Amino acid sequence: MIERIWHGWTTPEKADEYERLLREEIVPSFADKDIDGYRGFRMLRRSHPEEVEFVTIMRFESIDSVKEFAGERYEDAHVPPEAREVLARFDEHAQHYEVREQVEY
Numbered sequence: 001m002i003e004r005i006w007h008g009w010t011t012p013e014k015a016d017e018y019e020r021l022l023r024e025e026i027v028p029s030f031a032d033k034d035i036d037g038y039r040g041f042r043m044l045r046r047s048h049p050e051e052v053e054f055v056t057i058m059r060f061e062s063i064d065s066v067k068e069f070a071g072e073r074y075e076d077a078h079v080p081p082e083a084r085e086v087l088a089r090f091d092e093h094a095q096h097y098e099v100r101e102q103v104e105y
Contacts, residue, residue: 001039001099002066004058006077008090015052018086019045022056026080030058030069037065051088059099066096 010018027041037060044055060066067074075093084090 001102002060002063003097003099004056004060004066004070004094005097006056006091006094008054008056008079008083008087009051010054010087012047012050012052014086014088015045015047015054018052018054018083019043021083021086022054026083029080033069035060035065035069037061038069063096070094 008018022043027043030038030041039059039061041059042057044057046053046055058069060069063074070076070078075096077090077092077094079087079090
């Protein structure tokens with residue numbers, strides 16, 4: 001299993017709009033692509049005094065599944081134009097980690 005982790009930051013005033021975009025438009029579009037091996041999405045949000053940080057974590061069965069989603073340059077960030085309009089800054093590249101162990105209670 002592979003987790004694709006990415007960070008983006010926006011202003012406190014635009015944070016709710018970015019979260020809405022993720023929930024209502026961006027994340028559902030991933031499911032619409034019917035990517036073999038796409039296993040889910042998590043969104044984390046943390047407020048700082050001057051900005052709001054978002055972390056997105058996508059789960060895939062393999063790097064091949066990630067490539068089906070993102071293309072051969074799979075490390076490049078996938079940031080749609082509407083998200084770029086509300087983000088102040090973001091990582092240009094996503095990080096990919098092999099899940100070695102997961103314990104849930």
